[in-house]
Amino acid sequence: xxxxxxxxxxxPGAPIxxxxxxxxxxxxxxxxxxxxxETFLASHPQDRARVETWQAQRRxxxxxxxxxxxxxxxxxxxLRPPPRRMPWRALAAAAAAAxxxxxxxxxxxxxxxxxRALAAQSQAAAVPHYAQRAAVAYAVYAPDRGRPVEVPGSQxxxxxxWLTRRLGAPVRAPSLGAVGYELVGGRLLPGGAGPVALFMYxxxxxxxxxxxxxxxxxGGDAAFRFTREGxxxxxxxxxxxxxxxxxxxxxxxxLQRVSQEVYRQLSPG
Amino acid sequence: xxxxxxxxxxxxxxxxxxxRGLTGDPHRADDLVQDxxxxxxxxxxxxxxxxxxxAWMFGIMxxxxxxxxxxxxxxxxxxxxxxLPEVPVRASQADGLEMRDLDRCLQALPPEQRTVLLLIGxxxxxxxxxxxxxxxxxxxxxxxLSRARERLAALMQGREPVNRLQRVK
Numbered sequence: 001x002x003x004x005x006x007x008x009x010x011x012p013g014a015p016i017x018x019x020x021x022x023x024x025x026x027x028x029x030x031x032x033x034x035x036x037x038e039t040f041l042a043s044h045p046q047d048r049a050r051v052e053t054w055q056a057q058r059r060x061x062x063x064x065x066x067x068x069x070x071x072x073x074x075x076x077x078x079l080r081p082p083p084r085r086m087p088w089r090a091l092a093a094a095a096a097a098a099x100x101x102x103x104x105x106x107x108x109x110x111x112x113x114x115x116r117a118l119a120a121q122s123q124a125a126a127v128p129h130y131a132q133r134a135a136v137a138y139a140v141y142a143p144d145r146g147r148p149v150e151v152p153g154s155q156x157x158x159x160x161x162w163l164t165r166r167l168g169a170p171v172r173a174p175s176l177g178a179v180g181y182e183l184v185g186g187r188l189l190p191g192g193a194g195p196v197a198l199f200m201y202x203x204x205x206x207x208x209x210x211x212x213x214x215x216x217x218x219g220g221d222a223a224f225r226f227t228r229e230g231x232x233x234x235x236x237x238x239x240x241x242x243x244x245x246x247x248x249x250x251x252x253x254x255l256q257r258v259s260q261e262v263y264r265q266l267s268p269g
Numbered sequence: 270x271x272x273x274x275x276x277x278x279x280x281x282x283x284x285x286x287x288x289r290g291l292t293g294d295p296h297r298a299d300d301l302v303q304d305x306x307x308x309x310x311x312x313x314x315x316x317x318x319x320x321x322x323x324a325w326m327f328g329i330m331x332x333x334x335x336x337x338x339x340x341x342x343x344x345x346x347x348x349x350x351x352x353l354p355e356v357p358v359r360a361s362q363a364d365g366l367e368m369r370d371l372d373r374c375l376q377a378l379p380p381e382q383r384t385v386l387l388l389i390g391x392x393x394x395x396x397x398x399x400x401x402x403x404x405x406x407x408x409x410x411x412x413x414l415s416r417a418r419e420r421l422a423a424l425m426q427g428r429e430p431v432n433r434l435q436r437v438k
Contacts, residue, residue: 068286
């Protein structure tokens with residue numbers, strides 16, 4: 001509008017300019033002007049060919065790029081403004097502090113006392129070490145926005161093959177889309193005496209859950225158990241050669257809902 | 270405020286589409302989208318409904334993209350002048366030869382022409398919104414659009430060699 005050659009609403013009867021031809025190709029001329037341009041193009045085949053080329057370009061570019069619109073949004077894209085107090089970091093710090101104090105207590109009071117303390121948290125039995133390690137792994141990796149996993153979920157097959165090879169038994173990553181979580185990816189971790197697999201899942205709102213898979217769980221008890229380490233809730237159970245622990249800073253009900261789906265998919269038959 | 274948040278989120282698919290066309294590479298495109306969103310979330314309280322939201326978002330992306338080009342131009346001073354492109358040339362969604370060809374020709378356009386061609390031809394911004402997003406006069410938008418369309422036609426018809434990218438044998 002600050003350029004006299006451009007008339008966003010061209011005056012009727014004004015000579016046809018190249019800007020009119022582009023606006024015609026882009027479908028943004030008012031009806032009266034469009035008719036004038038059509039009349040012009042009918043008697044100017046060269047200009048008509050140019051306009052048709054531009055329209056073909058538009059269609060081809062849409063065909064090339066429109067499929068992007070249907071792709072799921074990558075998890076790393078922030079879908080809401082960052083909260084002021086960075087609760088994820090606070091949460092991780094709190095969980096880490098809880099773990100450190102538990103460790104200090106263990107050193108100070110000896111294993112027996114520590115076991116009593118842990119047993120008090122879970123009335124059924126002492127919380128196995130792997131469930132605690134699972135909570136720590138969650139607290140360390142889930143808040144990591146930059147590199148939460150070693151292998152992304154897009155390479156699920158190679159991730160699963162790699163973890164299966166390292167753990168020496170067939171590991172599977174359950175598919176949790178139906179309960180609102182997608183696989184972010186996974187990594188290998190040191191357990192108490194050997195390798196452990198960690199899968200991470202994310203919800204569209206940024207919440208994350210981790211599934212810890214270890215061969216160090218003993219006792220063939222397939223019961224579902226619950227424990228809490230600071231802000232991190234954990235459901236854990238033993239199935240076949242593996243101990244599983246699903247951890248998250250989500251409500252117990254939410255975690256149980258997802259755990260049941262994981263259990264359903266990973267139990268044989 | 271919730272409404273504005275929803276409107277920003279609603280822009281994301283088209284921001285991703287635009288970034289894909291702009292960079293020709295899915296990973297670089299999403300880096301750009303992530304960068305743009307972070308910037309947008311930290312500033313949207315200042316936007317306060319002044320002007321068109323899409324033009325504002327595409328404007329942020331344009332600035333981030335230009336900053337990125339400048340940074341890589343500085344890095345490129347240390348690399349061989351006829352160096353290979355930083356990322357292998359490949360089709361984004363395309364599997365057909367024609368699509369690959371179009372993608373290659375698109376990437377061979379000068380960035381300022383590619384920008385205008387995509388904002389108008391794919392994102393359906395008006396000429397006025399495009400001028401606002403790029404912070405240039407309307408006449409500049411029109412002349413870039415015109416040159417972009419002629420150049421793309423010439424490249425697609427093989428009248429002009431695609432010399433900015435190495436051909437992969």
